[in-house]
Amino acid sequence: MRHRAEAWRTIDGASFDVCVIGGGATGSGCALDAQLRGLRTVLIEAGDFASATSSRSTKLIHGGIRYLQEAVTDFDPGQYHVVKQALRERRFMLDNAPFLAHTMEFLVPCYRWWEVAYYGAGTKIYDRIAGKHNFFSSKFRPAKDSVARWPLLRGSGLKGAIVYADGQFDDARFAVALVQTFTEAGGEAVNHARVVSLRKYGSGKIIEAEIEDQLSGTRTNVQAKVFVNATGPFSDHIREMANPLLEKRLRLSKGVHILLPLDERTKDAMVVPKTDDGRVIFAIPWLGRLLVGTTDDEVTHDDELVVKRSEVDYLLQQLNRYLLRPFAAEDVVGGFAGVRPLVSSGKGSKTKKLLREHEVELDGESGLISVLGGKWTTYRAMAEDAINTVQRQLGIAVGGCVTREHPLSGSEGYSASYSQGLTTNYCISEATAKHLAEKFGSRATAVLELTKQEPALSAPLVVGYPAIRAEIAYSARNEMAATLDDVLERRTGLQFFSWKAAMEAAPVGGAVMQREMGWDDAETQRAVTEYVDTLSAWMQKIGLAKNEAKA
Ligand SMILES: Cc1cc2nc3c(=O)[nH]c(=O)nc-3n(C[C@H](O)[C@H](O)[C@H](O)COP(=O)(O)OP(=O)(O)OC[C@H]3O[C@@H](n4cnc5c(N)ncnc54)[C@H](O)[C@@H]3O)c2cc1C
Secondary structure, eight states: OOOHHHHHHHHTTOEEEEEEEOOSHHHHHHHHHHHHTTOOEEEEOSSSTTOSGGGSSOOEEOOOHHHHHHHHHTTOHHHHHHHHHHHHHHHHHHHHOTTTEEEEEEEEEESSHHHHHHHHHHHHHHHHHHGGGOSSOOEEEEHHHHHHHSTTBOOTTOOEEEEEEEEEEOHHHHHHHHHHHHHHTTOEEESSEEEEEEEEOTTSSEEEEEEEETTTOOEEEEEEEEEEEOOGGGHHHHHHHHOTTSOOOEEEEEEEEEEEEOOTTOOSEEEEOOOTTSOOEEEEEETTEEEEEOOOEEEOTTSOOSOOHHHHHHHHHHHHTTBSSOOOGGGOOEEEEEEEEEEOOOSSSOGGGSOOOEEEEEOTTTOOEEEEEOOGGGHHHHHHHHHHHHHHHHTSOOOOOOGGGOOOTTOTTOOTTHHHHHHHHHTOOHHHHHHHHHHHGGGHHHHHHHHHHOGGGGSBSSTTSSOBHHHHHHHHHHSOOOSHHIIIIIISOHHHHOHHHHHHHHHHHHHHHHHHHTOOHHHHHHHHHHHHHHHHHHHHHTTOOGGGOOO
16 A cells, blocks of 8 residues: 555546445445456545444454344344355455454353254254355354353353354454555555545536545545445435435444453353343454454434443443353453444334345436445455446446455465464564464564664564554555554554553554654644543543553
C-alpha cells in the first residue's frame, strides 16, 4: 500500500471503472474481486480499514450453529442457505490467509443427557451440511477430558461436551490483508476519506463522488463508471445520497464483546448454548485473552456505540453459570461494541431473528449497486455477486472471479513453523516472533528489517508485551495507518489485548507516528491525550477507574 499522503495525491481527480465506497470486509472484498477481474478500481474508506463493524466481530469463520438451530426449529430455508454458504466459504478464508485464520474446536457443555443427544444431533447436521468442506466430525467428549481442555469449566454435574469445528480469524488484520492484496494487484485505496456527495449529470446515473479527507478537510472528486456502496451499517445513507426516493433497508443490531484474562491451559472455545434471551454466546481464547460475546440489541445511529455496564453484567451472568470460579466486572481488560447491518424483513421481528443473508441491490435510477447485510464469513461470496452485477452494469461478459483461490498478501512462503525462523534470524523472543507472524504473515521479515536499520525500533511498545515499535513504523509506511487508533487498535492489536497497556503505549506510539506522519509536537500531544481520554471514558462506562484497571 502507498503512504496515505501519496494515495490521496494519486486519487485526486482521477477516473476509474469502479469506485467502492466503504473499506470493511464487504468493500475490501469487492475492491479486490473487481481489480482481479481487470477493472480499474478505487476503494474509499471514511475511517480506517475495518474500523467499523469489521473489527468488532466475534472473530468466527463459521456457518453459525445458532442459525442452524433456527433453520431447523423455524423450518427456515433462508437460514439454511446462509449456513451452507458460510460453511463452504470457511475453507477459502483459511486457505487464502493461513497466518490470520485457523480451525478451532468448539465445546458445548452438557449437564443433562438429553442435551448430549440434542446438541450431538444438531452438530451432526452441521457436519452434514458442510459436507466435503467440513474440518472434522463433531464428537462427544467425556466430562473429565472436557475440563482438562477448559479448566475453568464447572465439572460438577457435567455429563460431557459436544465438540464441533469452526474457524477463527483476526478480523482487523484480515481486512488490511485484503486491501494490501488489492493495491498490489494495481488498485488504489485511501482511508480516512469520506464520500460526502454523489454527482449525476445528464443521464441521472452517478458519475462522480466528492470525497473529503477526514484528517485535513481537503476535498477532491473521483469519477467512475460504476459505484458500489459497501458501507455496512451506513448503507442507507449512501442509498439516500444516490436516490432520496429509496426506502430504508437496514436494521441495526448492537453487539458487544468483553475481554477477560485467559487461563493459558484453555484449548478450545466454549459455547453457552442458551442464554436468557434464547441466543448463544461464545467464550473463545483469542490472542492470549478470553473473548466473550455477544449481545444483540436493536439500535439506531443516534445510540452511543460503547460497552455499557449492563452489557458486561449480562455477559458475565450468562458465562459464570458454567464456570468453576465466576468472573467479576473488575476482571474486564478490554471490550468493544459493533453494529450488525441486517437487511430488514419488516418491523415486527427481533433483530436476533433477522437473516444474515446478503443482498445485492441495483438502483436502476442512479446506477448505485449496494451490497447489504451478510457476515464476515461470506464477504467473498458477497463480493463475487456484487462484481457480477458491476460487470452486467458495464455491459461486459460476467465472470472471471478468481478470489476463491487467491492467497492474500503475507501468505507467500508462510508455514506453521514460520515464527521459529524469525526467532533465530532476528534474535527476538518467541512471543514477539509469534505475534509478528500472526499479524503480518511472511511480511513480518519486512517489519523486522526496520529494526536492523534502526535498532531502537526493536523495543517493545510496552514492557512485557510482544508488540514492538517497528510495527508502527511499518504500518504507517506500508499499511496506510494514519492515527494512533489505527496502530494501537487494528494494526498491532494491543488495544484489543488490554486497554491499560494500550494507554501506556500511547506516548511511545505517538512518538513513532510523529516522525512517520510529520506531526508537530502539539499534534502529537493532542493525539496521545485524545486516545487516552477515549479509553479512560470507555473504562469509566463500565465502572473501571483508569488507575485500577488490570492489564
Ligand atoms: C457483534 C458482532 C459480531 C459478529 N461476529 C461475526 C462473526 O463472528 N463472524 C462473521 O462471519 N460475522 C460476524 N459479524 C458480522 C460481520 O462483522 C459483518 O457482517 C461485517 O463486518 C460487515 O462488514 P461491512 O464491510 O459490510 O461493514 P463495515 O465493517 O461497517 O464497513 C463499512 C465501512 O464503510 C465506511 N463508510 C461509511 N460511510 C462512508 C462514506 N460516506 N464514505 C466512505 N466510507 C464510508 C465505514 O467507515 C466502514 O468502515 C458480527 C457482527 C457484529 C456486530
